[in-house]
Amino acid sequence: MTTDTGSVLARPESGPVTGIRGADQVLRFPGIRYGTAERFAQPVRADRHTDTVDATRPGPICPQLPSRLEPVYGPQWNEPPQSEDCLFLAITTPDLAGNRPVMVWVHGGGYVTGGGTLPISDGGRLTVDGDVVVVSINYRLGALGYLVHKGVSDGNLGLYDQILALEWVHDNIAAFGGDPANITVFGQSAGASSAIALLSVPRSRRLIRRVIAQNAPTLATLPTLNEALAAGPYFAEAAGGDLTTLPVQRILDAQARTGQWNADMSPRPGTVPLRPALTDPLADPETNHRTFRSEPMPDLLIGYTSAEGRAFALSAPTPVPEEAVVAMSRRVFIEPAHEIGQQVLDGCGAVFLYEFGWAPMEGGLGAVHGVEMPFLLGTREAWTDSPMLGSTDWATVEAKGRTLRQSWAHFARYGSPSTAEAEWPQWNGDETSVHQINW
Template identity: 75%
Template sequence: MTTDTRSRSVLAHPESGPVTGLRGRDRLLRFPGIRYGTAERFARPVSAARHTEPVDATRPGPVCPQLPSRLEPVYGPHIDEPPQSEDCLYLALTTPGLTGRRPVMVWVHGGGYLTGGGTLPQHDGGRLAADGDVVVVSVNYRLGALGFLAHEGISEGNLGLYDQILALEWVRDNIAAFGGDPANVTLFGQSAGATSALALLSIPRARRLVRRVIAQSAPALSRLPTRDEAFAAGPYFAEAAGGDLLTLPVQGILDAQALTEQWNTASPSRPGTVSFRPALMDPFPDAETRERTFRSAPVPDLVIGYTSREGGAFVVGAPTPVPEETVTAMSRTTFVEPAHEIARQVLDAGGAAFVYEFGWAPAEGGFGAVHGIEVPFLLGTRESWAGSPVLGTTDWATVEAHGRTLRQSWAHFAWHGSPGTPELGWARWDGEEGSVRRIGE
């Protein structure tokens, strides 16, 4: 390691080639713009070319082109986000030091496979790295049609999953140069990121790269489209695009994506008009193969959970009030019951599962303990979450007080295979509601 005291620059030497990062005032080392791959439009990703000269990784890598999030009224708009570009296969890495063998925590962001990015400031891993003495890696992957269109002769689909697998392979090959242990990787994500993490467990190429998983508010895998449904959506998208999909400007891709989403919303029974997300096809296997792979030894350690009012995030701004019993029912069927089923599968396979419910809600303002409310407690900075509606009028000191315990719990799981803190561990889930860990209530 070499450090320039004037610019606080730090040079790391991974197998992929030397990269320059920055040492912050918190003494953490950040490399927010490391390229892990490249990809032509609608093609599988390939590893980034090795290089011998230092590459500047001090600026956040671009995120995939995207439209505004439908949950922007809940979380607020992205603040100081990096630029958008199809050339988006970058990751952000934060580490306490370049030596040692710390657990590695790889974050897969949510956003319905349509929005978000691992290099956004809301996903900065500094607080988690500091409180848990872990290496945090946040991954960008292709979104929307660019990542999940399935159309004959154009795109095979599931490209965003291939991106995530390639990022995990980069971690395996390079993380030792950042003080991380490639044999101790915890994959964690929220919403679409949590579903991705669970999907990756059933893909042999990815399964061998992950030791532990934390799935925060994962919708049921059974809700993903079949291969036929995914490919049937392709013609709708192509018609909406009205041009050569391989050369169409990015805005044309996004406009066609929006039209396809509108068709899906207006006609949910229309065959094939599914949202752009992973489909039950290569590399994601069928249910029988998934179950066989999931049960193969060693069984992964798993933390899985949900918030107390998941569905509340999806009714903010609804044209008419939505009854609370409807919100509760949606929360249970979409998030709670699937979490219990996945945990039960781990138990049946002889593994350890820990189930939680995150119930913190702001005293004033906000929308209750809705989908995604725990993310500011784990990741991001005071500046990136300033004014976020989901936190209401809560001051940052309160977020930090609750967040430190949560971050230590997640890091303890990465270190030892059980969540909690050194002073207070969690009981394993036994299949009963009474063993669900209540957090923040």
Template identity: 45%
Template structure:
């Protein structure tokens, strides 16, 4: 039973209004600057204001529209819980990790509100903040070990395991969904031995599996460029100075990679908690849903034709390679592609387009150029179908392609039976 306090709202569904309770923001961990997170003790909720990590403006505002401004503060390891208000047995849990290129975003933004999917799918939804930019991903031998944002995410999953039952959730039925940077994070965290014990299923939405990861040497070179540009001591300089120095590190990353897509601070392969080599086993019993949108890269200036041409090497091939590893390690894998092209949108099936179908509401997405001229009622109608598939996957590990027949989504591989050994 959900005994936690919170604000109850009615959510319209095809079954009538369903009351859901929003609880939080709550603190799941604390962290000193450039140090790993420390999990808060289990058994009690610590209400907080709900700040997001200090960050520059999102580079996807031209696609997604402006986000509601939240306070920015380094004390940002917060989460929010949305759950049906009617008492029931333990419900499946959906944890969401936001995107933003490891440099912007917050799980507490209205875009990522989980009320609709919670009410329709009878799920407990948890939206998570984590540290970004240099605060979350700087690696330098004298300052930070890197991957602190990933360690934050692991801490959030541990908090869920220890506390979600008090909010009506079933800790044995946790699905973690990540979008873009959140999906990349999840793909890398699946290499860590603790992760399969903290989740039952995972949904990876638009993971760029390659360019947004760095090796140790490249990460330390970007870190050195950051420190050279920083005015002050990295441990005491104001957050604004860190963001200014981030610009210099971004220029260094562009020069190093030749790509303006690669952020200066992103996960480091080979640093805790990401082993350099994916394990051969360890995903037994884990269900994975992985997919992308048909014209992702129009968000970054490509034409629709060029975005489709880049789909194979940027998404399809890396997802297939990742799926092959996950299957060999014991997981069951399902893939999808969102083909929706909203009328009046110049972007087509662009990066982030699935988000308003799954999370948030009409008010949160009213200024999103990627939705074109489509009335919110049509967005919500298609979204109800997609939310049903995500909720079914969170409950059973399977989707029903027949349920989306006539809708612009393509299903690739159905659930696969893991091989009996990595070599079979």
């Protein structure tokens, strides 16, 4: 229900919360707690409350260092505070009544940066154009989410956070006008890989009807369990103290030093520690390929941009030749997308595979990793200074993005991104059925 002040009261099973109705008429609940967790411990569901909780302010994001892709995406605007107490989610919905498809957003950032409660993750435009409920989640990052060290942490805590958030959504989203039986998990980059990982865990897979994976990187950059265990003692030495009580800045500093150590010492160049460890049921550590179970496959929408690698070349210490950028894009993003799509096809799931080739007419950085993001999520203010948009005006982003948002929502609702404005072929395993988004 709403009041004259524009506040909104929802009554999920977890307890009543207040949100706000924006000028766009979207109902927003940007600060709902879904869980709690002690440092390096498994997350637990937040206690049910009977008093009304104010959820009108964005929940804090996980502690993190600056993103190496800030020169591509631009600086964060109106960033919430950082805190280890970060297991919050944000909800946007057209109305509290109804039974709409639910789209759960898992943010990217290389497992070390980002947040679901950041303005770039705001789901308002997707909610309006797709008539869907959008949920954006925070989860633990870097060492706090993925350290593997005997006696301290078993690792993959960030993924367990995501599973807990998904369970909260399933049990509570009906109070926000969402259908708990129709949940699509969608994510970008590390968030896309996380969305796929959730399919290999029975606890979360049973809750997921469809998956959208944008710019999902190869699993070859993730450590095996043995590699993660090898990095643990180095991290502990770099931190220099009781890991359960050290100030968070010491944790972040040790995290950065561990990354450099791994770059110098790793027998598999390109792997990165303090990320999800490749352990069953996440993936086969021998082949680094995703291993799905025997249940029927969900529908999958998966894709990449035409110049994925250019975003990472910009942050390299020395110039990267264009042919190396092309090779990296194919090896790390394009070929893995085809491999994952083929696994879903083999499991009799429907697959739609796309290549996003749009780039600004003037300025910008080409069709780089994540360039489709401003067309799907986030506020105008959040993307105003984004270098990858070049001189593109916001009216153009809005007009072109509306088609994309409608396709994403149509897929969540019906299992196909085809709309009256954009016809998509179902992918059959070859290049001719890859949908081209060039506008």
